[in-house]
Amino acid sequence: MRLRSRPQQPPPTAAPVPRGPVPILAVRKLVKTYGHGDAAVHALAGPVDADGVEQGVDLTVHQGDFVAIMGSSGSGKSTLMNILGCLDAPTSGRYLLDGIDVGHLDEHQLSLVRNRKIGFIFQSFNLVPRTTALAQVELPLAYAGVKAAERRRRAMAALTLVGLADRADHRPNELSGGQQQRVAVARALVTSPAMLLADEPTGNLDSRSTDDVLAIVDRLNAAGRTIVLITHEDEVARHAKRVVRLVDGQIYEDIRQAPLQGLPPALQDPVEFASHTLHVGHVRAHANGGDR
Amino acid sequence: MNPFQTLRFAFGGLAANKVRSGLTMLGILIGVAAVILLLAVGNGSSQAVKDAIQALGTNALTVSSGSGSGSSTATVVKPLTVDDARALADTSQAPDIKGVAPEVSTSQTAIYQGTSHTVSSVVGTYPAYFEASNSKVDKGDYFSDDDVLNSRKVAVIGSTTATDLFGTASPIGKVITLGGTPFTVVGELATKGGTGFQDPDDTVIAPLPTVQNAFTGFSGSISQILVEATTADATTSATNEITTILMGQHSITSPSAVDFRVSSQTSLLTTRTSTDQTFTVLLGAVAAISLLVGGIGITNIMLVTVTERTREIGIRKAIGAPKGVILSQFLAESTLLSLVGGGLGVAAALIGAHFKIVGIKPVVIPESVYGAFGIAVAIGLFFGSYPASRAASLRPIEALRHE
Secondary structure (H helix, E strand, C coil): CHHHHCCCCCCCCCCCCCCCCCCCEEEEEEEEEECCHHHCEEEECCCECCCCCECCEEEEECCCCEEEEECCCCCCHHHHHHHHCCCCCCCEEEEEECCEEHHHCCHHHHHHHHHHCEEEECCCCCCCCCCCHHHHHHHHHHHHCCCHHHHHHHHHHHHHHCCCHHHCCCCHHHCCHHHHHHHHHHHHHCCCCCEEEEECCCCCCCHHHHHHHHHHHHHHHHCCCEEEEEECCHHHHCCCCEEEEEECCEEEEEEECCCCCCCCHHHHCHHHHHHCCCCCCCHHHHHHHHHC | CCHHHHHHHHHHHHHHCHHHHHHHHHHHHHHHHHHHHHHHHHHHHHHHHHHHHHHHCCCEEEEEECCCCCCCCCCCCCCCEHHHHHHHCCCCCCCCEEEEEEEEEEEEEEEECCEEEEEEEEEEECCHHHHHCCCCEEEECCCCHHHHHCCCCEEEECHHHHHHHHCCCCCCCCEEEECCEEEEEEEEECCCCCCCCCCCCCEEEEEHHHHHHHHHCCCCECCEEEEEECCCCCHHHHHHHHHHHHHHHCCCCCHHHCCEEEEEHHHHHHHHHHHHHHHHHHHHHHHHHHHHHHHHHHHHHHHHHHHHCHHHHHHHHHCCCCHHHHHHHHHHHHHHHHHHHHHHHHHHHHHHCCCCECCECCCCCHHHHHHHHHHHHHHHHHHHHHHHHHHHCCCHHHHHHCC
16 A cells, blocks of 8 residues: 555556567466366456456566566466466467467477576575585576586676675575575576566565565666566565556556666665665664665 | 486485485395396306216216116116126227226225214225226325235225315325225325215225125125216217117116116206206296396385475476476486496395305306396386386476475
């Protein structure tokens, strides 16, 4: 509620943005139904026309955007996320990722798409057990067939970017939750994917680690990386340039909080942004800390 | 993903569950070691029998009294006599016979300076016996035809008998008391080695009339006649000559009514070898089953691993691992299990083959080593392929949701 009442936010604009180049992500008439007949669950349906036919969900995301997909549980946001991540196939509808029609790809091509086009960040970190942070970040590059030396260089660069260069040889069980998630972010961005797909990235983190991770995501977006983030927390969503709200399998509202071009909200005026933090408890302490 | 990396992941996966991996390897280890070792034992026993029979002499034929193996219709059995042996020694009638040695045998207690030893085989014979039975003198000399003619109380003793009576001292020239009769030891035989049934080195060989005088009496009958054929190939014709001559000697007209038996060492050898082959195949089959069980152990443990690591598989798929990489990773793990297990099994078997097993010195068959190792690796691939393909075909979304 407070999110939309803030006066300094630009007025909400309707999506999709009518712009020239090929969108990173374009979803047309997407429907996902689990089960059959009476027992069918319509996870993603979109508006229903007069004849009761599901029109499906339409969504377009452009290069450089930072989209938060919000919704309560059962709203279809996880289903949408799985389809966007090429982990699941839609019942009907088209999905174009960076100009590629994903629906026509076979298993092997899908694994290539996941490797090259998408960087995943999961709620439960999902690091490979018993593997050092460096090897963890090298893994997608290894699957892409990058040579060892190049792999090491790029993985170290990604770890440096998330501030974990000194933890390169630590295994997941030797890292805190926030550090694990930062390794996951490094792993997601190391292949320079077209889109970073984050599913509740801060859901398992304390507020301090949440800020750390979101700060990295903000910086990545400022550097031009496209980010699609799924969350149910307003505090997380207010970092996004655009908020898409899902209710009962259809898009309920689509609000632009910051222009597509330019910095994400958190970096436009950091002090002001921090003062409006929704974190309970260490609000002031953190805001003061952020001033310096 | 290069093969080296796949292998490193496989090592990591196995190292994560050391006890489990170790136990699975143990299954393959035991299987491979059992196959190699049991085949080696089978082979060793047949080798030992072959050697023992060869030591008796492959051109040797034994003529013994009796109505044969049931096929003979002889009603009266005439015992073999020295005259029969003499008739066989006639080279004009039996050109394929090189030497003839009539034998009488008994068992006596030998005493030397208070040391007593029961000799299982005291043989009275002619000097031709030594060559026909492939007995060579190690120390001293054989007794001579002259000794036989004069019934001298001389003896050639086996190595076991010599050790038991004299210890390490040389027995040559010493006098032993055999069943109350003093014998001068003139020679000691070289060790032949045991077949496991009866020690051929526990023997005393003396001139025929001397033994008859002292123990068996001059009834004229002898236990058997040892005949040496000119060559190993001539044993068949020699057998025919013996049969013809002895039928004449015993006044037998029908070959189906003979009262003696001619057996050759080669026939014995063939029988024993085929028995041993059956034995070896049986041992190998038992061992192969244990190898198979080891393979099933691999499948089992890999299935557990796949289930346990479903989530990890999901993560790997989400970050772009193609199906082939997942497949090869799990295949590499199972093959590594069988490879290491098989390798250790070969090592264990080769070490184990240095020890005597139930009195048999195992002789490792080289083919069984390659075969067992190869089969173990193939088993790893084969039994690992089902869990691996199950892992590879997991849907990423379901694998990720797996708890």
